[in-house]
Amino acid sequence: MQIFQLNKTAELNQIIDANLQTGALLVVGFGSAVALLALIGFLGACCESSLLLRVYGLVVFLLLVLQCVGIYYNYKVQHEYIDKFEKGLRNAIDSSFNTDGSNLQVAYALQNIQLQLKCCGWTSPADYTKEAVPASCCAISVPLATPKETCSRANIQFTVGCKDSPVLGLVKEGLNYTSYTLILVELILILAACCLARDLTRYQPVSTYG
Secondary structure (H helix, E strand, O other): OHHHHHHHHHHHHHHHHHHHHHHHHHHHHHHHHHHHHHHHHHHHHHOOOHHHHHHHHHHHHHHHHHHHHHHHHHHHHHHHHHHHHHHHHHHHHHHHOOOOOOOHHHHHHHHHHHHHHOOOOOOOHHHOOOOOEEHHHHOOOOOOOOOOOEEOHHHOOOOOOHHHOHHHHHHHHHHHHHHHHHHHHHHHHHHHHHHHHHHHHHHOOOOOOO
């Protein structure tokens, strides 16, 4: 058991380090792109450059198109993600708690998923066929050394299944509202940039020679 704990801890540390590095690069890249875009719009407005404002509006429009494509793709394949999540969770339940299997890694992952999503089973705690249920159903965090720790059904705190997890519901609503808000803001920015560029072109003084 101690060997599993050491090896698993090392694996988790490697995963965390890799994810942190990747996340940091993504944040830096996204922040740089936003800063560059804001700089183009700022220079276009301050220098009264219709060209920069048109470039700014075009880039924002392209971002809007990509965002709409991403939202459509997400809705289109959402059921596939749910099916895969259900299949994986049910397999984890059967292999780690409904049988006497010794898949400790899967049991530990299942415990953490249920604890984070505040759920028990896929549809309900009834998905567990034995008398005891995983400790995460009772809002108990399990140590890495004993991932198959259980608790009594009388102490269950999370009565809903992960299919109807309140945490997932809040995340979905937050993402939807954020997406719609961003689309509205981007449309306003595009309209403002186009109007300003038009006005600058219309009222730009014409040089005369001779």
